Amino acid sequence: MLVKRKSGLVAVLIVAALTGSLLNSSPANAATSYIEGTDAAAVMFNPLMVNDFSMQMSQEDFDSLRYPNVNWEYEGDWRETQMSFTMAGKIYGPYVVGVHLKGAWGSWRDVTGKAAFKIKMDAYVPGQTLFGVSRITLNNMVQDPSYIHESLTYRLFRALGIPSPRTGYANVSLNGINYGLHLNVETPNKQMLKRWGVSSKHLYKGAVPYFPDFYSGSEWMFAIESGSETNTADLTNFLAINELEGDTWWNEMSKITDMEMLTLGWATEYFTGHWDGYVLNRNNYFVNFDDNGKVLLLPWGVDQTWGGSLDYGSSPALMTNKCWAYERCLETYRQSMAKVARISKGLDLPGMSRNISIVIKPHIASDAFGPGIHTAEANQNYLLWRLREQQTVLNSIVKPYDTTLASVRVNGISYNPGQQVYLAPGTKTVSLSVTTSQASAKAAIQPMGTLRHGINSAWVVVTSADKQHINSHKIPLYVYTEQVKKSTISFNANSAVPTFSGLSNTGVLGTDALGSINLTLDVKMLKSKTVTTAKANALMANRVKYLLASLSSRGIKPTKVTQTLVSTGSANNLTVSATYMN
Numbered sequence: 001m002l003v004k005r006k007s008g009l010v011a012v013l014i015v016a017a018l019t020g021s022l023l024n025s026s027p028a029n030a031a032t033s034y035i036e037g038t039d040a041a042a043v044m045f046n047p048l049m050v051n052d053f054s055m056q057m058s059q060e061d062f063d064s065l066r067y068p069n070v071n072w073e074y075e076g077d078w079r080e081t082q083m084s085f086t087m088a089g090k091i092y093g094p095y096v097v098g099v100h101l102k103g104a105w106g107s108w109r110d111v112t113g114k115a116a117f118k119i120k121m122d123a124y125v126p127g128q129t130l131f132g133v134s135r136i137t138l139n140n141m142v143q144d145p146s147y148i149h150e151s152l153t154y155r156l157f158r159a160l161g162i163p164s165p166r167t168g169y170a171n172v173s174l175n176g177i178n179y180g181l182h183l184n185v186e187t188p189n190k191q192m193l194k195r196w197g198v199s200s201k202h203l204y205k206g207a208v209p210y211f212p213d214f215y216s217g218s219e220w221m222f223a224i225e226s227g228s229e230t231n232t233a234d235l236t237n238f239l240a241i242n243e244l245e246g247d248t249w250w251n252e253m254s255k256i257t258d259m260e261m262l263t264l265g266w267a268t269e270y271f272t273g274h275w276d277g278y279v280l281n282r283n284n285y286f287v288n289f290d291d292n293g294k295v296l297l298l299p300w301g302v303d304q305t306w307g308g309s310l311d312y313g314s315s316p317a318l319m320t321n322k323c324w325a326y327e328r329c330l331e332t333y334r335q336s337m338a339k340v341a342r343i344s345k346g347l348d349l350p351g352m353s354r355n356i357s358i359v360i361k362p363h364i365a366s367d368a369f370g371p372g373i374h375t376a377e378a379n380q381n382y383l384l385w386r387l388r389e390q391q392t393v394l395n396s397i398v399k400p401y402d403t404t405l406a407s408v409r410v411n412g413i414s415y416n417p418g419q420q421v422y423l424a425p426g427t428k429t430v431s432l433s434v435t436t437s438q439a440s441a442k443a444a445i446q447p448m449g450t451l452r453h454g455i456n457s458a459w460v461v462v463t464s465a466d467k468q469h470i471n472s473h474k475i476p477l478y479v480y481t482e483q484v485k486k487s488t489i490s491f492n493a494n495s496a497v498p499t500f501s502g503l504s505n506t507g508v509l510g511t512d513a514l515g516s517i518n519l520t521l522d523v524k525m526l527k528s529k530t531v532t533t534a535k536a537n538a539l540m541a542n543r544v545k546y547l548l549a550s551l552s553s554r555g556i557k558p559t560k561v562t563q564t565l566v567s568t569g570s571a572n573n574l575t576v577s578a579t580y581m582n
Helices: 009-019 040-044 059-064 149-159 190-195 233-241 246-256 259-272 318-324 327-347 349-365 373-398 500-513 533-552
Strands: 050-057 079-087 090-102 116-120 135-139 167-174 177-186 202-206 223-226 285-289 295-299 405-410 413-415 421-423 432-436 442-445 454-463 470-479 482-490 517-526 560-566 573-581
Touching: 050 090, 050 116, 050 177, 050 349, 059 079, 090 135, 149 167, 149 177, 149 259, 149 295, 149 327, 149 349, 167 349, 177 349, 202 233, 233 246, 233 285, 246 259, 259 295, 259 318, 259 327, 259 373, 318 327, 327 349, 327 373, 349 373, 405 421, 405 470, 432 442, 432 454, 482 500, 500 533, 500 573, 517 533, 533 560, 533 573
Parallel strands: 050 167, 421 470, 517 560
Antiparallel strands: 050 079, 079 090, 090 116, 116 135, 135 177, 167 177, 202 223, 202 285, 285 295, 405 413, 405 432, 442 454, 454 470, 482 573, 517 573
16 A cells, blocks of 8 residues: 655656646635634734744854754754744834754754744743744744645644644744745644643653654653653553553553544554654654643644655554554544545645645745755645645545545535534524445434534444444534623723723633624713713723723624613723623
8 A cells, every 4th residue: 555755856857847837727816715713823824924033143142053052952042032023014023032943853954054943932021922822933844845745734634633733934034144934833832732622731742863652661752842840650651551452452542542533643644644753753743641631642743745645554653553453443543544535635735735835936936045946846746746646545545444424414504524513592403414425335314312502412323335334423513502691891990991800800701702603792881971972982992992802812703892871880880791602
């Protein structure tokens, strides 16, 4: 099953000559957006926009970033730096931040070459962030002459539900030197995981120089990114579980991690050709333990992908081999391969590649440290061919045993399999139908009882055409409850500055409304007899502005806000009636 990776510029140029200019075959779709998330930082990770990071440090600190003062094994201390960020023509900063170099064996460069950088926003100013982000990672992409691999690969991981970084692009300069186009990669840390609803008590990194696997006694090989530097009992316990075999190993692993998500990660590494990850090189991965001790593996360092898929049944890694030796886990892995094939096809990664390449083309052309526009275009054309080839190969492999669902319809509306379906308050029953990915597979929808408010589950059992593979799919159905919450937000007299209790009540309202839909706010304030209507309206507007800004910082945006002056109550309070569904 091994698909051999093409390497070298000769192969790239041959493909470009055969296919013509695939890169410029269609204009970028202006309506396309790859921005994910509602947090303030989402706009930073837009692969269809190139921003700018401009940095200035002392000459002494700049000189200290030359080899041998620093190297790939020693990033050095944070250097105090003035940093400004420009997005869509607007300049943010300057900020006083910490900066040092980034990279490993193949990608590390000092400041005499195309250096990669890490920025610590709060190194010198406690609590300082950029759009809520405290750590910024700027990859130099020296091992990816297409400039696109990471954006595509991380998007696929994210689409599969695996917490992974978002990406954007930026030109980077330091002390007046333009280091060219970089990838702004969301830093894997507590902040990133929180956006996925995952806590982080301990975060480890598996990487060079030790290439650690999960054997007992190998704790010292893992770098500790966050959490206790001395108590690694969570990792020790996980290593002990991986000493087990068969049923016992599967049962214990299932208690501590999501086995489908684990195998999805492996299958994605094979599909994308991520030879420098866990499954083939035991490198470039994070291990997160949440507050409950549950384990999650996160991908990293995916720049050297899309050179051909790996052999889906070969790995030196401990966990993959334990999985393949146990039939239930092997079947989970097979179905994960099928899910990767379906999700990847639906993402239209070739289209994303073309859209990004058009946006970054002028920036590649002006990148003095890069491979040059002709080399980049040749690699981008080769990437398009590889995307299609690797998709075709995986489709053919999984076809005989694919028991995934292609689509779900609830009350006549189409949804992606696994997507939570939200239903109106009071819904008791639904009409459910499904389509299997394998045309000849059989789907049996299990009987459902009466739906209740909150989360419900419908189940579908799919049997492959050869009747050798069976898979159960859960379709989450969430029935909303209509809510009405009343709050009193108090302010200092004649001011838009809230009192302590006003701050507290605003926080409670935000917590109640988090994750809600169709939020409407009916806001009332007393018009004092001693204040004109115009002044009262202006004061209320400023107070409402504070309230909306507070909610917006938590990703809450009301669909409608009404403001009314009334004749009863207190001129120092906003009486807020919030109506929403959750």
